[in-house]
Structure formats: C-alpha cells, structure tokens
Amino acid sequence: MENTPSQNPEIVIMNDVACIYQIPDGDIVVISDAHIHGRVSEEFLQAFGAIEADYLVCAGDFFDFFIQENLETLHSTASNFFVLLQETIESGRIKAVIFLEGNHDTLSKLNEFLALVNLEKIYSAEEVDIKDQNLARIFHGHEQTGSPLSGEIIYSLIKRLKISHGQNIFIRPLLHAADKISINGKLSLLGIMLGSWLNSAPIIPIEIKERAIAPVRGLRQAAIGLTSQYLIAGHLHKMVDVKIEDTRLLVLPAFRKPLILHPNYIGIRITPRGDVFFEDFLRLSEEVVPIGQQI
Numbered sequence: 001m002e003n004t005p006s007q008n009p010e011i012v013i014m015n016d017v018a019c020i021y022q023i024p025d026g027d028i029v030v031i032s033d034a035h036i037h038g039r040v041s042e043e044f045l046q047a048f049g050a051i052e053a054d055y056l057v058c059a060g061d062f063f064d065f066f067i068q069e070n071l072e073t074l075h076s077t078a079s080n081f082f083v084l085l086q087e088t089i090e091s092g093r094i095k096a097v098i099f100l101e102g103n104h105d106t107l108s109k110l111n112e113f114l115a116l117v118n119l120e121k122i123y124s125a126e127e128v129d130i131k132d133q134n135l136a137r138i139f140h141g142h143e144q145t146g147s148p149l150s151g152e153i154i155y156s157l158i159k160r161l162k163i164s165h166g167q168n169i170f171i172r173p174l175l176h177a178a179d180k181i182s183i184n185g186k187l188s189l190l191g192i193m194l195g196s197w198l199n200s201a202p203i204i205p206i207e208i209k210e211r212a213i214a215p216v217r218g219l220r221q222a223a224i225g226l227t228s229q230y231l232i233a234g235h236l237h238k239m240v241d242v243k244i245e246d247t248r249l250l251v252l253p254a255f256r257k258p259l260i261l262h263p264n265y266i267g268i269r270i271t272p273r274g275d276v277f278f279e280d281f282l283r284l285s286e287e288v289v290p291i292g293q294q295i
Contacts, residue, residue, distance in 0.1 A: 011055070011096060011123065016107060018057075018098050018125035023132045023272045026054035026095065029279075030138055031267040032234025033254035035104065037064040038077045043257060045084055047265030047281040054095045057128050059234040059252065060102025060140025065109045071116055082117060089121055096121045098128060102235065103142035134227045135274055141233030141251070145218035216240055216251065223247040230276055232268060239266070239278070250276070 012019045020028070029051050036044070068074045075082065088094045099114065099122070101107040110124045127139035165171045216236065223231045223244040231249045240251035253264040265282040269275075 011098070013123055013125055016126040018123060018128045020055065020128060020130045021132060023130065023135070023270060023274070024054035024095070025272055026052070027272065028055045028057060028130070028270040029053035029267050030057045030059055030232055030252065030270070031255040031281075032059035032061070032140070032252040033102070033237055034058070034062045034256050035064040035067070035254065036062065036078055036081060036256075037067040037074065040078060040081045041257065043282070044265070045080065047255070048081070049084060049088065050281045051088075051267070052093045053269070056094045056097045057138055058097065058099045059128075059138055059232065060100045060142070061104040061234065062099055062102075063110075063113060064104045065106070065113070066104040071109075071113045074113070075116055082119070086119055089119065096123065098123045098125055100124075100128065100138070100140055101126055102140040130228075130270070133274060134229060136230040136232055136270065136276070137226065137228045138232040141219055141235040144222045144233070145216055145235065216242075216249070219249055219251065220244055223249045229274075241278075248276075250278075 010020060010022050010024060012021070031051075034044070063074060063078075065071070065074075068077075085097070089097070099105070099110055101110055101124070107124065107126060114122055114124055127137065130136040130138070219231070219233055219240075220242075225245070226247045228247060231244075231247050232252070233250075234252045234254075236251050237254040238251065239253045240249060242249050250268060252268060253266050255265055255267065257264075266278055266280050269277055269279045
C-alpha cells in the first residue's frame with residue numbers, strides 16, 4: 001500500500017485526494033464508520049462479503065485506532081476480516097479499496113496500519129473526488145461538523161467533573177463508578193448506548209437531532225456552492241438525505257451493529273449511469289432502496 005499515484009488509470013491519488021475520473025463498470029460502493037477495532041462478528045463478515053463493486057470506498061473510521069492503538073494487536077485480532085478482504089480482492093468481487101481518514105483514523109496512522117496489513121490494491125486518502133461529470137465528493141465529515149453524542153462526549157464530561165468536583169465526598173464515588181464503566185478506559189458504555197439510541201430514536205424530530213445530537217449544519221455549509229452532484233459523508237452514525245441547492249447531501253449510518261439497536265450494514269452504491277442509492281448489504285438479495293427512502 002502506497003499513498004502515491006496508483007497504477008490504475010481510473011484512480012489517481014495526489015495530495016492525499018483520490019480522484020476517480022470514470023465510474024467503472026462494476027460500480028462504486030461507499031460505507032463508513034465500521035469501528036471494528038478487533039475481531040469482527042460473523043454478521044459483519046456476511047454483510048461485508050455481500051459487497052460487489054469495482055471500487056469500495058470506506059469513508060473514515062473503519063478501524064478505530066482511538067480504541068485500539070496497538071496496530072499489531074488490531075491486525076491480529078481482526079485477522080478474520082483481513083482474510084475475507086484478501087479473498088474478496090483476489091476473487092475480483094472488489095477490485096480496489098480506498099480507506100479515508102476520520103477522527104478515529106488519522107491519515108498517518110491509517111498509512112502506517114495499511115503498510116502493516118500489506119495487501120495489494122489498497123489505498124488511503126483524505127477524500128475521494130469522482131470527477132465523472134462532477135458526480136460526487138466523498139469524505140468523513142468530522143472537520144465540517146460536530147461529533148455525534150457518543151461515548152467520547154460522556155467520557156470528556158466525566159473527566160471535567162472529576163477535575164472540578166472530584167474532591168466532593170458525595171460526587172467522587174459516582175464519578176469513579178462512571179469512569180470504570182467504560183471500554184478500554186476511553187469510551188463510556190453509558191455514552192455509547194445513550195448516543196446510539198438518541199441518534200436513531202424515531203420519536204425525536206430530525207431538527208433536534210441536527211442541533212443537539214448529530215449536527216449536520218457544517219455539512220450543509222460544505223454543500224453550498226459545490227459543483228458535485230452528491231456530497232457523501234459519514235461520521236454522524238445516522239442516515240441523512242437532503243437536497244442543498246444543486247447538491248444532494250447523503251450521510252451514511254455506521255456500518256456496524258449498535259449495542260441496543262437493529263444492525264445497520266448500509267452503504268451507498270454508485271452505478272456507471274450515475275445512479276446513487278442506499279443499499280442494505282445484510283440482506284442477501286439485490287433489493288435496493290431509492291434515494292430519500294429510509295431503510
């Protein structure tokens with residue numbers, strides 16, 4: 001894996017931006033936010049194995065070096081995924097994979113890890129620009145918008161309270177207990193469960209979610225004046241589909257199974273004709289969902 005201009009004439013990586021000049025015959029598929037950080041489930045392998053495309057774009061935070069900092073440990077514990085990935089590429093079901101950076105997967109760490117993985121036809125980049133008729137721009141979205149309500153926010157709040165109220169004899173035991181209920185000492189289990197529920201709860205209006213839970217205002221601003229027909233992002237762990245001027249903003253849900261919710265193994269497929277739609281890869285069929293329809 002090298003972050004240099006690729007040998008494939010349809011993919012050129014320059015200045016950390018992967019440019020696709022022509023949509024291949026076998027489509028482009030985009031998924032995001034798998035956060036595997038260890039051995040993956042059979043359900044995940046089933047969904048990932050159902051993907052068929054010439055190019056697969058993983059739009060950030062696929063591995064999650066925030067939780068698992070040891071690259072060799074991650075490579076070893078997630079070996080079942082990398083075996084599948086190699087088989088998928090060798091079989092031709094996916095011809096090339098582009099991993100994008102995210103707030104949990106910095107580009108430098110991503111390059112270091114992919115060099116350790118050492119698979120052919122694997123690339124890394126900050127974003128993808130599909131120049132075929134100015135079709136789409138793909139990035140993670142963490143620099144354009146705030147973080148969703150998740151374990152990181154709860155974790156940071158606990159740390160602040162420990163500093164400000166850690167000596168209080170009544171509050172100190174509660175903070176200590178909350179700090180212990182965590183994953184790897186970094187992500188609050190309570191925060192993950194609360195954030196997952198709030199982001200997906202149908203009883204909460206989308207306007208409130210946008211402002212308080214997973215704001216998309218930054219992504220809306222990024223879409224204003226954009227020449228691309230589609231702006232595709234991840235990061236928010238929820239599905240968004242909205243038209244902004246001449247650009248349709250599509251945000252992917254996390255490609256994973258939340259702790260207390262129905263699994264979302266949903267991606268976006270881009271066809272050679274320029275059709276763009278959400279697709280559920282856990283359903284082992286060719287059923288697709290048109291733009292704008294919730295799965």
